[in-house]
Amino acid sequence: MLVIWSFIIYKAIMCVAVFAVSLAIAAYSTWWERKFAGWLQDRYGPKRAGPFGLFQPLADGGKLFFKEEIIPNVSNKFLFILGPSLVMITALMTGAVIPWGRPLHLNNGDIFALQITDLNIGFLYLLGVVSVGVYGIMIGGWASNNKYALLGAIRASSQMISYEVAMGLAVIALVISSGGSxxxxxxxxxxxDGGLANVCWQPLGFIIFFVCALAETNRAPFDLPECEAELVGGYHTEYSSMKLGLFLFAEYINMFISSAIMAGVYFGGYNMPEWFENLYRSHVSLDTFAIIGMACYVTKIFIFISVFMWIRWTIPRFRYDQLMNLGWKILIPLSLLNLALTVGVEFLRGNITI
Amino acid sequence: MQLTNRRKVVSDKKQTVMEQLYLPGLLKGMLITGSHLFKKRATVDYPDEKRPIAPIYRGLHVLKRDDNGAERCTSCGMCAVACPAEAITMESGERKKGEEHLYREEKYAKIYEINMLRCIFCGLCEEACPKEAIFLTDRLVDAEYERDDFIYGKDKLVEKMDQRIDVTKRQTPEVLEFKKIKGLKHNELHDPKKLKDKH
Structure with a gap:
């Protein structure tokens, strides 16, 4: 009985921690995005609110809460509210299967896993939850009863569905080459433990996954759904106040989670190259070692988030037909090729048999 | 006429393989933006750091007092006449006995208002002033929420004795010389013949 209770408490702590950390990182991603964009453009970025503008996200959040909340008369109220909620919920749900570090060993002998749940179909769960996020955008755009919002929603859904195919194929190749789980x-x-990071086995798969992750998170250069030059604001045209905030926030959480996935499945997550780990492994306790690993993971995630932003502030967005051509005519054949190559290589290595 | 050396003739050529790959181009672009991380910022961080301004910058006006603290303005109205934007209005008053320490001349401005939305900061009021009473300074007009707040009265224009405003930069020897000669125009100051005529 006690075991079950401690299990529930540990998982509850982990849930709350992942929830809070996702939100905090999303909030501070907005700050970092503006700061980084400023540096890239020879500006300062936010710097008036608190030291280095660190209170800027709090000010922005506060502002969004106090803004007037408009629900258009002609909209479907239930769906209008459901849209952003769904986007936010799915964005937060994805963090559940990611292992944030090696398990910690508590004083009473228990093991505290730094992961909410280790699903044996973890990657499928991720892809599934991400695809539900499309519904949020679609429902939100449709319920607004506004042609620009509808067009934005259509673009978002077609884009996300197209790129999910290539992403899924890249994941299959990845799973085959990393042992089949x-x-x-x-x-x-x-x-x-001496294994190479997956990116060494799957360089092409990584590029495909990266491009698809950009598209899935609706980040530049794939941010056509909110293309303000053509569609006013895209699917969130009619949204105001914190409902708009939820859409924007979910984008940053998605960015955080996809960075975490890429840093994890392609770049080893909390693992570091063996020679690097050997530098300190024998000098520290097992728990410290786990925490250092977690810090490495966070650093990798941070680098990925920065690269996302770097790309956003470098290149202009694609045209719609270019987007579809890239998705269907280039990425999907490429990922099929990558899959075939992976199967061939793994067959020759003797890891899979007919 | 060639206006820029960066002009490129638009052509409809097919992309090369390198261009079609897109990723090399993306990396090149990222290196360009990345190099800006190490460049000097163009931003002047305004309230903390101010852009240098010319020594004879024409900003917010000041109504000077003399060294005893009496207002120099005698409400002659020359500035209002000179003002091309008709931004200045005033109302005269007569100095009472015992007010000698407040007003230098027998007649003074009871109300003196400059509408800062109309003012074009040309400095003609300063040039017209026979009493060396009004000067333009290097201060700026503050932002306000109401249009009415831009009509500056004597409370904002007259200098405080404990915070005197330095206008020596606008009283260079040339300017002082210029002011001595009645009816001289700006461009005639360096013309010896005209200068002689006016004397």
Whole structure:
């Protein structure tokens, strides 16, 4: 009985922690995005609110809460509210299967896993939850009863559905080359203890996954759904106040989660190259080692988030037909090729048999 | 006429393989934007850091007092006449006995208002003033929420004795010389013949 209770408490702590950390990182991603964009453009970025503008996200959040909340008369009220909620919920749900570090060993002998749940179909769960996020955007855009919002929603859904195919194929190749398990813990562990990071086996798959992740998160250069030059604001044209905030926030959470996935499944997550780990492994306790690993993971995630932003502030967005051509005519054949190559290589290595 | 050396003739040529790959182009672009991380910012961080302004910058006006603290303005109205934007209005008053320490001349401005929305900061009021009473300074007009707040009265224009405003930069020897000669125009100051005529 006690075991079950401690299990529930540990998981509850982990849930709250992941929830809070996702929100905090999303909030501070907005700050970092503006700061980084400022530096890239020879500006300062936010710097008046608190030291280095660090209170800017709080000010922005406060502002969004106090703004007038408009629900258009002609909209479908239930769906109008459901849209942003769904986007936010799915964005937060994705963090559940990601292992944030090696398990910690508590004083009373218990093991505290730094992961909410280790699903054996973790990657499928991720892809599934991400696809539900499309519904949020679609429902929100449709319920607004505004042609620009509808067009934005259509663009978003077609884009996300198209790129999910290539992403799924890249994931299949990844899973084959990393030992055949869909559990994220297994994929992470396969890269530790002298194993190479998956990006060495899957360079093409990584590029495909990266491009698809940009498209899935609606980030530049794939931010056509909110293309303000053509569509006013895209699917969130009619949204105001914190409902708009939820859409924008969910984008940053998605960015954080997809960075976490890429840093994890392709770059080893909390694992570091063996020579690097050997520098300190024998000098520290097991828990400290786990925490250092977690810090490495966070650093990798941070680098990925920065690259996302770097790309956003470098290149202009694609045209709609270019987007579809890239998705269907280039990425999907490429990912099929990558899959075939992976199967061939793994067959020659003797990891899979007919 | 060639206006820029960066002009490119638009052509409809097919993309090369490198261009079609897109990723090399993307990396090149990212290097360009990335190099800006190490460049000097163009921003002047305004309230903390101010852009240098010319020594004879024409900003917010000041109504000077003399060294005893009496207002120099005698409400002659020359500035209002000179003002091309008709921004200045005033109402005269007569100095009472015992007010000698407040007003230098027997007649003074009871009300003196400049509408800062109309003012074009040309400095003609300063040039017209026979009493060296009004000067333009290097201060700026503050932002306000109401249009009415831009009509500056004596409370904002007259200098405080404990915070005197330095206008020596606008009283260079040339300017002082210029002011001595009645009816001289700006461009005639360096013309010896005209200068002689006016004397």
């Amino acid at each position: 869909l559990s994220l813990t297994d994929i992470y562990e396969s890269q530790g």
